[in-house]
Amino acid sequence: MSLERFTTLLEAARQGSEAAWQELYDGLAPVVLGYLRANNAPDPEDVLSEAFLQVARDISSFEGDEPGFRSWVFTIAHHRLIDARRHAARRLVELSPEPPEPSGHADDAADEALARIGLEEVHRVLALLSDDQRMVLLLRVLADMSIEDVAKAVGKRPGAVKALQRRGLAAVKRELARRRPKAQAPSKGGARGQ
């Protein structure tokens, strides 16, 4: 989206245009909801609603371009996630046993990668990461946020965010390497056999 187009959209949303809000919601809600789900948010759709309502309340004070807006929305969603977790800390939250269906908003490369690894495997590896590692990786990947923005959102220093990202990626690689021999063993054997 060009800057002019985004500025027009933002101004319309500020004035209360439903069409503008529909466009903003459609563009961001699936990714934000995926982030909330991946981080085990209690009642993720409720948290999503709260996050967007806060965006609507504070949109008059926002200034910036589209990536800045995306980063801002994710920061709000992250804070609402932390609040929701705090409120739900005393009650047992039942996580959905099966990973939710992807929305199909990703590009071809992402779809290809997902086809190679598999949806269940992605969610399994994500679940093995620590909360902080998962948050940092998701904010970096889904929201395209810079190290500094992620650091502000999660309330850590940029150095700590870099370390979390590095450890998270190492854990992902380890898990993928552990899975590969099992998956590749038949193909290797098959190749030898041929």
Added chain:
Amino acid sequence: MGSNPVDGNGAYASEMQEALVFMDALRAAVPTEPDPRLRAELVPRLAGTARASMLEAETRSMRRGTAAVAATPRRPRSRRALVARVAIAIALIPLVFAGLAVAGVTVPSPARSAFDAVGITLPNQPRSESKQSSAEQGSQAPAQTGAPQGGAAQGGGATTETSATSKGNSKAAHEHARAQHEKAKGKALGHERGKAIGLNDATPPGHTGQTGPPAHSNAGGNGGGSSNSNSSSRAPKATHAPNGVAKGPTKTPPGHSK
């Protein structure tokens, strides 16, 4: 989307080859479509909230603007306004004195005389000294000529009065005190019973029943009463020998009978 470099911030390049595929898979796997009912319900609410928020922000900015205008430093007042203020303040001074006088406060004599000069008599004030002094100035000669009416005593009194006036406002103060006494008469318990000396109708000690200023030992006065204070106006008593006649003791010597 999907162009965020993850390998530039300390991650090892060898790890990234494996992890990059996972990141791409994440982009495809994580986003999930929200419930369409939520969208239908939430979007109008978002629009309404944004509209209300925008209105509130505009109102706030208007208030801030008004406050900013109110907070701007005032222009220096014009000279005319300053003069008017000073004039009003000066005009209020006599009113303040008049108010004090009405309330029963004794106004300083300069202020009183200023009022007298323009023909205003302040209420609740002792007889104006200035009036008196002007009256005395006008009638000083006749008063002095009339002094022999009372003999030496009256003459002495007039002299004393004049000297008192010239000294200060002792007479005025005296009259003021009398006026206060008159006012206070009957207010305090016991005054009517004659217990308080000098405040009832009974003749105070040293007074002969005259309705004039109380006799002072140094005022000359009428010489009445039992005061033994020396006074030039007092008639010599019989016990006293005429001047220059009795050089010896006047008392009857022991052994002599009357």
